[in-house]
Amino acid sequence: MTTSGTTSSETGGTTRTRRGVGILGTGVIFRAYARGLSTQPHLPVLRVADLDEDRARAAAAEWDIPRIGTAEDLLADPEIEIVVNITPPGAHAALTDAALRAGKHVYVEKPLAATVADAERNVATARETGRLLGGAPDTFLGTAGQTARTAVDSGLIGRPFAATSFVRSSRAETWHPEPSFLFRAGGGPVLDMGPYHVAALVNLLGPVERVVSASSRPEQQLLVTAADKRIDRVDVEIDTHSTAILQFASGALATTMYSFDVWDTELPHIEVYGTEGTLAVPDPNYFDEPVRIRRRGEREWRELPAAIARTTPEPPHPFRGLGVADLAAALDGEPHRTSAEFALHVLHVLAAVQEGSLDDGVVAIPSRPRRPAAVAPQA
Ligand SMILES: NC(=O)c1ccc[n+]([C@@H]2O[C@H](COP(=O)([O-])OP(=O)(O)OC[C@H]3O[C@@H](n4cnc5c(N)ncnc54)[C@H](O)[C@@H]3O)[C@@H](O)[C@H]2O)c1
The missing domain is CATH 3.40.50.720 (NAD(P)-binding Rossmann-like Domain)
Incomplete structure (x- = not known):
């Protein structure tokens, strides 16, 4: 060979x-x-x-x-x-x-x-x-992302009109040996964890048209406590707490809070609100967690059957590479779902969240890619 x-x-x-x-x-x-x-x-x-x-x-x-x-x-x-x-x-x-x-x-x-x-x-x-x-990210190609996508596309929650998306603290200084890049331009909760969230939202709701946001920096310096740390302290060079409203081209509105500073919260990762029900989407940093739904008239939340086969091997462990396989498949003539145009749109949105301010007001997003093609179940 x-x-x-x-x-x-x-x-x-x-x-x-x-x-x-x-x-x-x-x-x-x-x-x-x-x-x-x-x-x-x-x-x-x-x-x-x-x-x-x-x-x-x-x-x-x-x-x-x-x-x-x-x-x-x-x-x-x-x-x-x-x-x-x-x-x-x-x-x-x-x-x-x-x-x-x-x-x-x-x-x-x-x-x-x-x-x-x-x-x-x-x-x-x-x-x-x-x-x-x-x-990256490629996580929206996973079982959870595609199960949520199938639910939205098949009308299970009616017309989606809103969403919430929350990044809780990842406390990188407690586990990353050299977390400086997470606290300078290009990092922060918005650019580090936000890509998973905004990619998941665009996969479900289509492109974002406008953003209004505000950010703050509650801490100036952090102690690095990772067991294998290569530095003792990290200077916080960017805002690490941001909140925003995203308006999608569809008219849907998302409320977001992307923070490295909130110690804990009971807020969900992502929820999508439709005229006929609510979809609870699991942490978009992962591939295989269950998607839940509660429709109009239903008394309880229920887990949706997976739309595609399980993405990651058992037992669960950090897993990446689906996007590389997606790029290779695109070279073989298949749709390119993790395309640069899609990733650039996600970055346009995140930059607007990171850099926007209440004084500057609404930021128009300059790109409008199509939603990535849904992943077909394996025959
Ligand atoms: N750490 C995570 O859990 C995680 C998860 C998903 C995605 N990511 C992303 O992956 C990327 C890397 O993150 P990481 O946590 O592995 O960072 P890291 O700092 O642990 O590793 C980056 C490596 O790149 C090397 N490097 C830097 N400049 C280089 C150059 N010019 N040529 C060759 N090597 C170079 C460094 O020496 C280092 O070994 C980032 O974009 C991050 O956002 C990280």
Whole structure:
């Protein structure tokens, strides 16, 4: 079997072209990609690169990845067709641009880039080079996201007119060894966790037209207490508590609160309110949790049957890579659901939430992508 582009393998009854993958960044989320991609035999990881060579070497040894080296080595490797960019947000744009210009297709972790201007430049480079660019999150492609999507599309809650979406604190300073990127431009609850929420909402309700928001910064510095910490304190360089109203092109209104500062809350993750019922959507950071519904006239909440097969293997563990498989499938002619246009729209909305203020008022969102195609149940 060759390593790139010329042979095919069977995945879930579908023929997939084999394409070599290279991963930039072997930090905290790397393992989730290594695990997820190990379930996609047509997408072998052939090389990893990290500024910290020891980290790259350890990752390669653990996951039986044949080659390590610099980012430049990875981009020059002719057997790599797809580059997975899972470096911190501030490094995304330059590496994505270099990878596209090296002739690679690229899948980037969220946010697409740390700033809208950088992300727009990346999308332009993808067009210019004729390479495919895709971006996280991919969780809306999972069982919960697609079960909610089927419920909305089949009219189970009538016409959706509103939603709520709440990011509770992730307290990254307690578990991430180097959480600085989460507390500077490109991070924060809005750009770090907000992508899961806004992608889930756009998947269900379509694109966002206008945003009004306000943000604050309750803490200036935090103590890092992660067991494997590489720094002692982290300066909070951006607002970490934001609240917003999103108006969708459909007319639906979402109320959001994205916070790193709320210690605990009993607020739901996402709820969608329709003229005939309410949908309770589980944490959009995950794939397989149950979706619940309570329709007009029903006395209790009930769990909806899953619309597609379970996404992640048992037992549950951090899992990523569906978006890389989505990009590869798009290269084989299928719809590109985690497209750069979709990820850019999500970033446009999140930037408006992060940067908006009550003084500035309403921000018009400049992009209007279609909703990603729904995922069909496996035959
Ligand atoms: N940590 C999580 O739970 C999580 C979950 C989902 C998504 N993400 C996203 O994944 C990305 C990475 O997050 P992380 O937590 O793994 O970060 P991390 O800091 O743990 O790891 C990033 C790695 O990238 C390397 N790196 C930085 N610049 C580089 C460059 N120019 N070339 C090669 N390597 C470089 C760093 O040395 C580091 O090892 C971010 O975009 C984040 O939003 C993280």
